Amino acid sequence: MAAAADTAITAPRTHLRDLAIADLEGVLAGAGAPNPALLARRLAVALHREGATSSDEAGLGRRVRGWLASRFDLEPLLDVADRREAPDGTVQHLFRTRDGHVFEVVRLKNLKNRTLCLSSQVGCALACTFCATGTLGLTRNLTAGEILESFSRAARDDDERVGDVVFMGQGEPLHNYDEVLLACDNLAHCDGPAISKRRITVSTSGLVPAIRRFTAEARLWRLHLSLHSAIEETRRALMPVARTYGLDELLEAFREHQRIRQVKWLTFQYVAIPDVNMDEAHIEALDERLQGLRVILNVIPWNDTGGTPYRAPTWTEVKEFTTALRRLGRPVKTRYSGGKQEGMGCGQLAGGILPRRPTGGHVMAPPGIFSDL
Ligand code: SAH
Ligand code: SF4
Numbered sequence: 001m002a003a004a005a006d007t008a009i010t011a012p013r014t015h016l017r018d019l020a021i022a023d024l025e026g027v028l029a030g031a032g033a034p035n036p037a038l039l040a041r042r043l044a045v046a047l048h049r050e051g052a053t054s055s056d057e058a059g060l061g062r063r064v065r066g067w068l069a070s071r072f073d074l075e076p077l078l079d080v081a082d083r084r085e086a087p088d089g090t091v092q093h094l095f096r097t098r099d100g101h102v103f104e105v106v107r108l109k110n111l112k113n114r115t116l117c118l119s120s121q122v123g124c125a126l127a128c129t130f131c132a133t134g135t136l137g138l139t140r141n142l143t144a145g146e147i148l149e150s151f152s153r154a155a156r157d158d159d160e161r162v163g164d165v166v167f168m169g170q171g172e173p174l175h176n177y178d179e180v181l182l183a184c185d186n187l188a189h190c191d192g193p194a195i196s197k198r199r200i201t202v203s204t205s206g207l208v209p210a211i212r213r214f215t216a217e218a219r220l221w222r223l224h225l226s227l228h229s230a231i232e233e234t235r236r237a238l239m240p241v242a243r244t245y246g247l248d249e250l251l252e253a254f255r256e257h258q259r260i261r262q263v264k265w266l267t268f269q270y271v272a273i274p275d276v277n278m279d280e281a282h283i284e285a286l287d288e289r290l291q292g293l294r295v296i297l298n299v300i301p302w303n304d305t306g307g308t309p310y311r312a313p314t315w316t317e318v319k320e321f322t323t324a325l326r327r328l329g330r331p332v333k334t335r336y337s338g339g340k341q342e343g344m345g346c347g348q349l350a351g352g353i354l355p356r357r358p359t360g361g362h363v364m365a366p367p368g369i370f371s372d373l
Helices: 002-006 021-030 036-049 062-069 144-155 173-188 208-216 232-238 247-260 280-289 315-326
Strands: 078-085 091-097 102-109 114-117 121-123 138-141 162-167 200-204 222-226 266-272 295-301 332-334
Touching: 021 036, 021 173, 036 144, 078 144, 091 144, 102 121, 102 144, 114 144, 138 173, 144 162, 144 173, 162 173, 173 200, 173 208, 200 208, 208 247, 222 247, 247 266, 266 315, 280 315, 295 315, 315 332
Parallel strands: 114 162, 162 200, 200 222, 222 266, 266 295, 295 332
Antiparallel strands: 078 091, 091 102, 102 114, 121 138
16 A cells, blocks of 8 residues: 555545545545455545544544545545524534635424535525525535535534435535535435435425436435426516426426326425415415325425515414415425524525525514424
């Protein structure tokens, strides 16, 4: 091993965290590691399960560290720019990449474990009118290594187990398909954090070709749709992506997904915005458009992002809306956005760049009160 270490390597070295755990052994063998299977397992456990963020923390001998360092990158990809905790126990981690960009991971407190809400991009290109991230534009995709290191750093910040991972932070995950899905593979790997495959969720605003690819490739993760309206004009006004992919082909792609992947229940998210998409016409449109789909409607009361014509619904308005939705005979859940009082809720993530918008009409409801209303 030591004899090969003197080869000067000038090309940028692959970061070990960017590799699929399933490929580690082959890559190490190709580089001439004497015991690649053992080293691959040790590295997977150290980096992805134990959350080591540098070669010093990975528990490797000095010679192995030197050998790895001459061929691969193993040093931190991120540093911690900020950490804030909301009174409801939600924690927002702000990470800075090596090239100086910032993005969040939000850790939500459940009764028994934690949910980590991960970012897939710095900013987002899709410019939904109700979302703070959408106002930033897209800076760049995150690499799988950056996503996985953000997971590790946030996960090891407290003793409770991470039970769920949702790609609902900054960015459109299917816009960064390969890196996000590589990260999912590693998160579920038995040598890594071993998150249950049914507990990894990718949320999309509706990129039809990527949804079809996800179905065709038989990806194991849950795929949620951000629907927000079953009326074409409203959806287009809220989400520019709807001008490219209309409701017909979008819902057809999800019908196909449900049928081929045998998904018992799909989940469609619905950001509830008063005077925009909560009236009778929108409820009827849902009834009509969702025929033939088994869907759980997940209502997210809109969180204030500032600089928009919208207002957050009151608790009463949310309750009236969900009660009316129940007439459709479909399961309806309402999401409490953890940390929204502190600007950490769904759609409020903007890399600490925009001023925090702490409140909306519905925040007076205690955490959890909306679940399964
Ligand atoms: N880009 C993906 C995932 C990230 S957004 C997507 O759009 O699905 C995660 C969820 O938060 C989406 O359902 C999104 O519509 C919702 N969201 C965005 N802005 C929001 C806001 N201001 N209030 C409540 N939910 C919001
Ligand atoms: Fe992007 Fe999702 Fe925000 Fe739309 S809601 S701008 S797709 S992060």
